Amino acid sequence: MHLIHTAAALRAALARLTEEQGSHNSIGFVPTMGALHEGHAALIRRARAENGIVVVSVFVNPLQFGPSEDFSSYPRTLSADAALCETLGVDVVFAPSVQEMYGEEGTSYTRVHVDTLGDTLCGRSRPGHFDGVCTVCTKLFHMVQPQRAYFGKKDAQQWRIVARMVRDLSFPLDIVPCDTVREADGVALSSRNAYLTATERQQAPVLQEMLQEVRRRMHGAEVAWDEVQADVLRRLQETDFRLDYLSLVDSDTLSPVRTTSAGQHVLCAIAAFIGKTRLIDNVDWVVDRA
Numbered sequence: 164m165h166l167i168h169t170a171a172a173l174r175a176a177l178a179r180l181t182e183e184q185g186s187h188n189s190i191g192f193v194p195t196m197g198a199l200h201e202g203h204a205a206l207i208r209r210a211r212a213e214n215g216i217v218v219v220s221v222f223v224n225p226l227q228f229g230p231s232e233d234f235s236s237y238p239r240t241l242s243a244d245a246a247l248c249e250t251l252g253v254d255v256v257f258a259p260s261v262q263e264m265y266g267e268e269g270t271s272y273t274r275v276h277v278d279t280l281g282d283t284l285c286g287r288s289r290p291g292h293f294d295g296v297c298t299v300c301t302k303l304f305h306m307v308q309p310q311r312a313y314f315g316k317k318d319a320q321q322w323r324i325v326a327r328m329v330r331d332l333s334f335p336l337d338i339v340p341c342d343t344v345r346e347a348d349g350v351a352l353s354s355r356n357a358y359l360t361a362t363e364r365q366q367a368p369v370l371q372e373m374l375q376e377v378r379r380r381m382h383g384a385e386v387a388w389d390e391v392q393a394d395v396l397r398r399l400q401e402t403d404f405r406l407d408y409l410s411l412v413d414s415d416t417l418s419p420v421r422t423t424s425a426g427q428h429v430l431c432a433i434a435a436f437i438g439k440t441r442l443i444d445n446v447d448w449v450v451d452r453a
């Protein structure tokens with residue numbers, strides 16, 4: 164496995180691998196911010212199964228963090244990440260510095276913006292976040308030139324926005340959404356779970372439990388969201404969580420759903436703070452036709 168820090172070395176390594184393996188071999192790409200866990204591993208295994216060459220990027224992207232967010236404290240564990248990638252059969256780990264990605268100024272004057280989809284849910288509470296995500300994905304897609312890029316459904320809005328960008332700007336690759344990997348108690352794996360104290364971790368399952376309750380109650384058509392939302396939110400008041408949002412939206416357009424209609428694909432997403440940590444989770448389903 165190659166551990167590479169510059170775009171030039173990445174280009175050279177990919178040219179060599181493509182020549183060795185034949186140009187029919189596709190490149191599968193898993194972009195990450197590192198501190199890898201089983202959720203990332205599931206994406207990497209899928210990429211390994213579906214492609215001749217697998218590239219994982221490890222880059223904590225300053226463009227997608229707000230000024231009061233956790234960019235400097237975000238966990239950085241590159242040697243453990245590289246060791247895990249090696250056991251998963253990754254060909255290249257690309258771990259560039261901020262300067263390598265954004266030059267001495269450490270930023271990009273050009274940003275990629277996806278309209279509408281980026282303005283709701285996490286985009287509302289993290290202004291500029293998805294522009295940062297789309298900008299870094301654009302750069303990484305150009306550098307790696309994958310045929311497929313793998314994203315987790317845990318970040319429900321992120322994979323939809325990146326898929327829309329790929330469609331709108333005609334990137335020659337497919338976005339492959341992958342199921343969320345969870346702990347036994349239902350908590351979605353996240354690098355940010357490392358921030359939780361023992362008591363905070365004990366309370367974390369409530370997010371998934373609330374989402375499952377929404378799903379149970381809103382499985383049928385013609386159910387009003389307002390009432391269910393108010394009931395479900397009461398559960399959060401018994402915990403130390405502070406709500407950012409709990410929203411029910413159309414799974415494709417991310418526009419708010421007030422009443423379910425038969426056959427509609429809906430997404431319920433939650434974001435909440437506990438202590439200094441912001442956690443997100445979501446569930447999606449198709450409303451019963453009956």
Ligand code: AMP
Pocket residue numbers: 194195196197201202203205206313314315316317318341342343344345351352353354
């Ligand atoms: P991150 O390192 O948090 O930026 O995540 C990199 C990729 O891994 C993103 O596509 C995430 O959606 C995905 N990911 C993170 N956690 C999970 C999880 N628990 N299950 C599945 N995918 C995940």
